[in-house]
Amino acid sequence: MQPVALFVTCLIDQWHPEIGEAAVRVLQRAGCAVSFPQGQTCCGQATFNDGFWDDARVLGRWFLEVFEDAPAVVTPSGSCAAMVREWYPRLFRDFPALAARACGLAHRTYELSEYLVRVLGVTELGARFPAAVAYHPSCHGLRSLGLREEPLRLLAAVRDLRLVALPRAEECCGFGGFFAVKFSALSGAMLSAKLDAIESSGADVVTATDASCLVHLAGGLARRGSRVRAVHLAEILDAG
Amino acid sequence: MSGQRPSSIDIIGNIERALQDSALQRSLGVALPAFRMQRDAAVAEVPEWEDLRVAAARIKDFALAHLDGLLTRLEAQVTARGGLVHWAADAEAARQIITGLARTRGARRIVKSKSMTTEEIHLNAALQAAGATVVETDLGEYILQLAGEAPSHLIAPAVHKSTAAVAELFSARLGAPRYQRPEDLARVAREALRSDFLAADMGVSGVNFAVAETGTLVIVENEGNARFTTTLPRVHVAVMGIEKVIPRLADLGVFLRLLARSGTGQRASVYVSLLTGPRRAGETDGPEELHLVILDNGRVRLLADPDLREALRCIRCGACQNVCPVFERVGGHAYGAVYGGPIGAVVTPVLEGLGRAGGLPFASTLCGACAEVCPVKIDIPRMLLVLRGRAVRGGYVGRPDRLFARGWTFLMRSPARLRALGRLGRWLQRLVVRRGRIERLPYPWSGWTLHRTAPPLAARPFRDRWASLRQDRGAESRGASRSSRGSLR
Numbered sequence: 001m002q003p004v005a006l007f008v009t010c011l012i013d014q015w016h017p018e019i020g021e022a023a024v025r026v027l028q029r030a031g032c033a034v035s036f037p038q039g040q041t042c043c044g045q046a047t048f049n050d051g052f053w054d055d056a057r058v059l060g061r062w063f064l065e066v067f068e069d070a071p072a073v074v075t076p077s078g079s080c081a082a083m084v085r086e087w088y089p090r091l092f093r094d095f096p097a098l099a100a101r102a103c104g105l106a107h108r109t110y111e112l113s114e115y116l117v118r119v120l121g122v123t124e125l126g127a128r129f130p131a132a133v134a135y136h137p138s139c140h141g142l143r144s145l146g147l148r149e150e151p152l153r154l155l156a157a158v159r160d161l162r163l164v165a166l167p168r169a170e171e172c173c174g175f176g177g178f179f180a181v182k183f184s185a186l187s188g189a190m191l192s193a194k195l196d197a198i199e200s201s202g203a204d205v206v207t208a209t210d211a212s213c214l215v216h217l218a219g220g221l222a223r224r225g226s227r228v229r230a231v232h233l234a235e236i237l238d239a240g
Numbered sequence: 241m242s243g244q245r246p247s248s249i250d251i252i253g254n255i256e257r258a259l260q261d262s263a264l265q266r267s268l269g270v271a272l273p274a275f276r277m278q279r280d281a282a283v284a285e286v287p288e289w290e291d292l293r294v295a296a297a298r299i300k301d302f303a304l305a306h307l308d309g310l311l312t313r314l315e316a317q318v319t320a321r322g323g324l325v326h327w328a329a330d331a332e333a334a335r336q337i338i339t340g341l342a343r344t345r346g347a348r349r350i351v352k353s354k355s356m357t358t359e360e361i362h363l364n365a366a367l368q369a370a371g372a373t374v375v376e377t378d379l380g381e382y383i384l385q386l387a388g389e390a391p392s393h394l395i396a397p398a399v400h401k402s403t404a405a406v407a408e409l410f411s412a413r414l415g416a417p418r419y420q421r422p423e424d425l426a427r428v429a430r431e432a433l434r435s436d437f438l439a440a441d442m443g444v445s446g447v448n449f450a451v452a453e454t455g456t457l458v459i460v461e462n463e464g465n466a467r468f469t470t471t472l473p474r475v476h477v478a479v480m481g482i483e484k485v486i487p488r489l490a491d492l493g494v495f496l497r498l499l500a501r502s503g504t505g506q507r508a509s510v511y512v513s514l515l516t517g518p519r520r521a522g523e524t525d526g527p528e529e530l531h532l533v534i535l536d537n538g539r540v541r542l543l544a545d546p547d548l549r550e551a552l553r554c555i556r557c558g559a560c561q562n563v564c565p566v567f568e569r570v571g572g573h574a575y576g577a578v579y580g581g582p583i584g585a586v587v588t589p590v591l592e593g594l595g596r597a598g599g600l601p602f603a604s605t606l607c608g609a610c611a612e613v614c615p616v617k618i619d620i621p622r623m624l625l626v627l628r629g630r631a632v633r634g635g636y637v638g639r640p641d642r643l644f645a646r647g648w649t650f651l652m653r654s655p656a657r658l659r660a661l662g663r664l665g666r667w668l669q670r671l672v673v674r675r676g677r678i679e680r681l682p683y684p685w686s687g688w689t690l691h692r693t694a695p696p697l698a699a700r701p702f703r704d705r706w707a708s709l710r711q712d713r714g715a716e717s718r719g720a721s722r723s724s725r726g727s728l729r
Binding site for chain 1: 252255256259565566569570602603604605606607608609611612625628629630631632633637641642645646648649652653654655658662665677684685687688690691692693694695696697698700701702703705706709710718727728
């Protein structure tokens, strides 16, 4: 049994706990002993991306404490994984003791699909999901973590799932954290283009590795009255 | 930069206005996807593309690390071949040098080829104030000069204008018929420009690369107007930023391949001019005088900044603008500065100050498409984050943001507070949740619900469900059997 600590993310914890539950079951099925450090809160990405580095450091420091002893940290979010992996070492650059711990943690933090495919070498999880699915590659997973193949290989192994091509798939959905609130109309224009692409793809379901992008897409789809549903990758891998 | 505090760029207002401009939306929506497709196809032909990018980044980093020596060598080589080198600390100094040259050489009629650096120093107005006529000879720049507008894109300056708008402009300003095809409009401009070239007594150009080893100035273009500008008039003035120097002629091939394919998706640019000194004895063409103006204008500040120095690698190909989903919707003018788009959002705050341009780095989702295509591997999203951090530290960010960050951090540094916040939120949201979703939120979250619904907080957060989940039932139970929804609301 591979011991892993789940970082569920603040968004999934409070808004979409079912995604966290699906992630746990998927990891267990892949042979992991999953733990949930109860002290976890937020990785600080929201404040960090908004320029509040001192505040992000406070939350980052807390994160380091909570996951100090975790052999591996797995999170169903590419952008939170990227925050820990790419940014914690920089954030603590001027604090040598913390920087060393941040680098250590960065090396053992993974996004869910990345951990399953790259570390465990698992793609077949016995899931069945009878639907036409479009995959939206979330920007941070795609470009910060380099996740191209991993989610697609997992989806390809799901029974009765038909993957449909998403036009301009690698274009951002317009979420961008506070960007969606501050630059609402611009974010809305980007969202609209993404939703057009999703609806034209013939998909019943759009999926991604990040709940944040999916909340954005789901909110746009609901506003349009679209029949397309937004479902997190973990839930598809857990279905059957 | 003058002492008084410059007014800040209204990036939010500019974006709102650009989104309302349907002509702009149409022009960008046609041109930029075409650029992207051409670029992707051209890059796909080169198996060693990544190696080229790495090589280019290294050459640029080497040049930036040895800038003093390379620029000194460049000066020596240009001088040895009969050119004259002028050093300009800022835009004002550069303007004085060039207007001074026009005056002392008796140049009244000046032609220019495309140059962002001369846009940066606002050269045309200075030359005109000194009594000279200035004609932009790049087609895009020619259009903009007639329209009295600034370029909106690094390599396609008039990309924001439609063919119909250009036809209208040429009709109004030149009395030309309203042609429908771009080729016909180009012919109108070409015919008008021919006499300007022949009459000009000074040509002003930019520089794409300056080779320290040989003193060669390299100019890349597609129309041939830069070759006319630099060879027909008796005086040629080339203007370059200090970062344009490369060490050796052998380095040039790397950049020419990257530049053409990244910018326009061409395998090679139509004209690549290598200019080494003015006309020599016995030669039949070329200018009598060659002047090279080497400009700092804030670049040394960038060079001295370890977190942002990388921006000086930029070869101004425009690829980051072509892939940027923000740029595609708002265009270059929305950035309120000479350099727009992703690279503009990095260099403008440094060149013009955070007080004026501190809002620009926030107008991005940090999607990273720009860094992915950058031929010299500039990590633009990283620098946008660095600048956001500086904008906050420097006090250029509003109070609501500050309060939110403080509050969020206070609440999230303790799981007990997170739990309490969740409870409060679940209690409060009864006011706004209708049929399982939220259609409208009050300020400051109203921006979200303008274009999308918001999800309500779950009845029980994950942390409260963990205890029942941990009994390792993963192998037997599955999500869809426990809940038929499996989708976000």
